Amino acid sequence: MAKAKAESSFAATLVQPRVFKPNQGRIVRQVTFAVVAGVFVIGAWRLHATILSDYASGVRWGVPTVVAVVGLWLAFALVNWPTFANFLISVEAEMDKVSWASLDYLKRATAVVLVTMLVLGAYLFFCDIFWQQLFGFIGFLDMSAPGS
Incomplete structure (x- = not known):
């Protein structure tokens, strides 16, 4: 021992x-x-x-x-x-x-993730623009302030 x-x-x-x-x-x-x-x-x-x-x-x-x-x-x-x-x-x-993914599958999965991220990013960008315009129009958001 x-x-x-x-x-x-x-x-x-x-x-x-x-x-x-x-x-x-x-x-x-x-x-x-x-x-x-x-x-x-x-x-x-x-x-x-x-x-x-x-x-x-x-x-x-x-x-x-x-x-x-x-x-x-x-x-x-x-x-x-x-x-x-x-x-x-x-x-x-x-x-x-471990069963590793093939290179072809890895490329396809990466493309799906990148496209999904770009689409979601564009969607959030346009939602942000929409809400800025709406709040600016109703006077809730001061669009003349610096950084707006």
């Missing part, structure tokens, strides 16, 4: 450079790693370009490099943490079960 709990802790995963279930959930785990690593790398670059821009060259390059390397290691450890890796494996298994 204690060994199983220790193996599933994230701290234990940080010090074990091993790939958990390497042949399962590869695509989702690779994409997750790329996104998390990308966030750290972009953060390190922004740190270099903004906050550390006035510091000496060693600090300006050293701190972001350390942040990026630690972030890459954390991303690797995260996708190999048994609890999270099993979740990602399950996500990929469920995504394989």
Whole structure:
């Protein structure tokens, strides 16, 4: 019991450079790693370009490099943490079960939505014009005021 709990802790995963279930959930785990690593790398670059821009060259390059390397290691450890890796494996298994729409159907459905939005937008525009004119005619709306 204690060994199983220790193996599933994230701290234990940080010090074990091993790939958990390497042949399962590869695509989702690779994409997750790329996104998390990308966030750290972009953060390190922004740190270099903004906050550390006035510091000496060693600090300006050293701190972001350390942040990026630690972030890459954390991303690797995260996708190999048994609890999270099993979740990602399950996500990929469920995504394989999804029945995706064809490109032709997607184009037709998008066209229907866009046409419907344009028709509704035009209808609301003409309703707005009608009510402005009606309220202006009966004197309820002052059409000479700025912004009218």
